[in-house]
Amino acid sequence: MYYSSCNDSQLLSFVGFRNELAMLSTTRALLQSRLQAIKSVALDRQNATWWQKFALMYRDGQEDILNYTLSAIENMKQRTIHRMMHALNNNIHPEKAPFISILNPTYCQAVLEEGSSETNSLITLDNVVITLKQMLDKDKAFKDAVTQVIDDAEENEDVLFMLALIRERANHHSRWKFFFDLTTSSEQFHDEESQMEMQELHASLFPALTEECPDIFPAHIFTVDALLWADFILNNYSIDNPLAIVPL
Template sequence: MNSVETEYYSICADTQLLEFVGYRNELSMLSMTLALLKSRLHALKTVSFEVDEKLTECQKFALMYRAGQQDIFEITVQKIEQMKRNIIQKMNQDIKEKRIAPLAPFLNINNPDYYQPSIEIDSSSPFITLDTVVITPKRLLNKDSEFSNVISELFEDSEEEADVIMMLCLIKENSNQSSEWREFFDKISLNCLNIQADESLQEMYNSMIPVFSEEFPSVFSPELFTLESFAWADHVLNTYSIDNPLAIVPL
């Protein structure tokens, strides 16, 4: 859970509400579990042993146990990858049907009886990738070539500055009234009315935006890239994002 989810669930006494916290949490949990299991599996596969007559009985049994552990890890990884594919399919189905939880943040505890984690997924459906159901910097930058070119010029290491780039992209996209994520932006903005920029965020803003606006006034309009919009984007990033890859979950 991130800090917002922890706050909402800190006094949760209904274990059923913990079965499915929300799409962001589910994706984050499955990705983290996969990473942990794959690291263990990689450790097992990087060293190979050959069974020969010189091995003691205990050594042979140890290798048998090791092989069994590898089988268990591989089966578990496959199972969790399937669970992740199902979640992505469910998200894609919600997006197609223009379904979004009534209240932000989009958590089960905040939207009782809304989420249906057990709905059936058609096995014949085409494979859906994660980046088609989340908001990534790449998807946002592809919408505006001028903005994308300026971002490339300003940030040499896009991976190192991924968080800041995402924030700038979110501010830019939120200004688009016909954005495909318009409902998402409108609903979450209701929870951001009293968001204030802390000192570190204000320092970051002051170190970048005035310079960007002076150098690229047609891209970084001072009326659009305000401290308030910067604080809004930071809140969205902290509340609705997943890592590896960095993305915003808009459901």
């Protein structure tokens, strides 16, 4: 919607960090599947005919190209993560949500030009995104509570993530406060179907969780509107493999 009538090609070269990470992850997965297909076949190289040798030369060349491209993708990912880290360390945040360049040209220009494009230090993705593990590890009380009241954490990962996001948003000292402040008005974008789903989810969890752990799940924080916000964040700011929120 935002880019459909864009005539400025400079605004199309970089969409946003979520798009960059998703593109790199998808491309990497596609190329790795191709590389695995090449490596999965056992070949008799010693008794190959002359035409099979030429085929093997081509096959080896394809493997080299795939390995080189995968290495290039990893370097691009590291440059992207370093730019994100630069933005976080220097409190350079987008002005508007969603965090796309066409709405935040000044922010995107700053992180692309000033962010370190090449560095020898390794920064993991966990340092610049929000993950469920990250939130649970730093909040033992919440982790213990959800472990007791929610069965099969893996199957209910989305629900746990939403509850963790709501709790983290209530933390006024959160590292991601700027992100929560910029996205808090997102509830208005939900349709009737989403509202019904979140109302049903809320009814299945509350007031049972509040009665079980009132200090962890206060009713005034874990509302239907809060679930709508968390659901919106998961649907619009997340990437897969691993599941993470991109707050930049």
